[in-house]
Amino acid sequence: MKKKRQAEILKLISTFEIETQEMLLYLLKERGYNVTQATVSRDINELNIEKAVSETGVNCYIKASKVHTIKFQNIISEAVVSIDYAMNIVSIRCHSGLANAACAGIDMMNLSYVVGTIAGDDTIFVLTRTEADAKLLCKKLKEIV
Numbered sequence: 001m002k003k004k005r006q007a008e009i010l011k012l013i014s015t016f017e018i019e020t021q022e023m024l025l026y027l028l029k030e031r032g033y034n035v036t037q038a039t040v041s042r043d044i045n046e047l048n049i050e051k052a053v054s055e056t057g058v059n060c061y062i063k064a065s066k067v068h069t070i071k072f073q074n075i076i077s078e079a080v081v082s083i084d085y086a087m088n089i090v091s092i093r094c095h096s097g098l099a100n101a102a103c104a105g106i107d108m109m110n111l112s113y114v115v116g117t118i119a120g121d122d123t124i125f126v127l128t129r130t131e132a133d134a135k136l137l138c139k140k141l142k143e144i145v
Helices: 002-015 021-030 037-046 064-079 099-108 131-144
Strands: 049-053 059-063 080-086 089-094 114-119 123-128
Touching: 002 021, 002 037, 002 059, 021 037, 049 064, 059 064, 064 080, 064 099, 064 131, 080 131, 089 099, 089 131, 099 114, 099 123, 123 131
Parallel strands: none
Antiparallel strands: 049 059, 080 089, 089 123, 114 123
């Protein structure tokens, strides 16, 4: 029952922008789960769910891994100054001192076509498998920036 309820919680937070435990409790009860607020609170902790601002600006529950992705995308958007590529290498210029943080964000994206990354103080080099992959990475990063 617990695993089923926790799976439902993950489904709910990925479907709705749930702002409070009370709202989550209501939705669970609506689906036949007779639980207390304390149980929901424990489930949130066990599932590693955090509150973060969604893409639409709502402060709501999000799976922690997604929270980290959002945080790194924010870092990338703030740090990056310019993006370009030559062959299968992408060069990313950042504000001074921010390349390592932005590089960690790129690494968190777990892109299958990225072979590796290296960061200095204000520059990141990303090695991709092909020139088309480098072009695709530039496009993705420019959307974030």
